[in-house]
Amino acid sequence: MSRELLQSLITDMVRDSADLLSAEAKDRALDLAVQQYGKDRPASVVTDVTADGGHELDYPAGFDALTCSVQGIEYPLGQMPPSRLTADQWMDYETPSGHVILAGVSFAAGEPVRVTWRQPCQADDIPVRDLEAVAAYAAAVLLDQLAAAKSGDNDLMLTADSVRSGSKGRDYAERAATQRRRYHDLLGIDTKRVEGTSAMVQVASAASDGKTRFWNRRPT
Structure with missing residues (x-):
């Protein structure tokens, strides 16, 4: 239901009376907006996974090693307080049957292990309070496309039609x-905040007991 409502909101915001935008373009714009919302408002999923015993643990049902974290x-x-593994106590590990979590601790067979993870956002996952914001982002993507199209329509010769087209392009861009x-305003995102251009590098070091540490890595 959310996807249909979002598309209706997007149509109202863009007001493409000339039908310049295809249904496929609108779908792609909505997908981009949902993806961006997922980055700005990541939602966590908490799942208890029953251990088989040993250092390997299956990922939760529905977990995709390429898109989830x-x-x-x-x-x-x-x-x-809750006993949580530190980031250097586990890593992604690929076995012949698929990806598993490989931990530096041994899980008792039949015991639950609580895994907190994130999965890609879907349109139907967006709460009602944020639908307007997501529709606004998708509308911005489509209006940018209309602005580019109108700018591309301009001829090198200065004619009345090209002037009108250029004006229309600027209107779409604005x-x-x-x-x-x-x-950004609806989600309370401060776009003026500037983050430092630094990089964090994790340097391998020995654990206090002299053994190799586990590193939290993702498959490439």
Whole structure:
């Protein structure tokens, strides 16, 4: 239902009376907006996975090693404060039957392990309060496309038609910028915040017991 409602909101915001945008273009714009929303408002999923015993643990049902990411692992359960594995205590490990979590601790067979993870956002996952923001982002993508199309229509010769086309292109570009600001304002995102251009490098070091550490890596 959310996807249909979002498409209706997008249509209202763009007001493409000349039908310049195809249904496929609108779908792609919505997909981009949902993807961006997922980055700006990531939602976590918490799943208890029953261990088979040993250092390997299956990923939760529905987990895709290429698109999902593990945020944390708690084991054993029931501790206060909660007993969470540090990032260097586990890693992604590929076996002949697929990807598993390989941990530096041994899980008891039949015991639950709590895995917190993130999965790609879907349109139907977006709460009602944020539908307008997502529609605004998609509208901005489509208005940018209309602005580019109108700018590309201009001829090298200065004619009345080219002037009108250029004006229309600028109008679309301004409306796109407005809708993009609307997205940020509705979600409370400060676009003026500037992050430092630094890089964090994780350097391998020996654990306190002299053994090799586990590193939290993703498949490439």
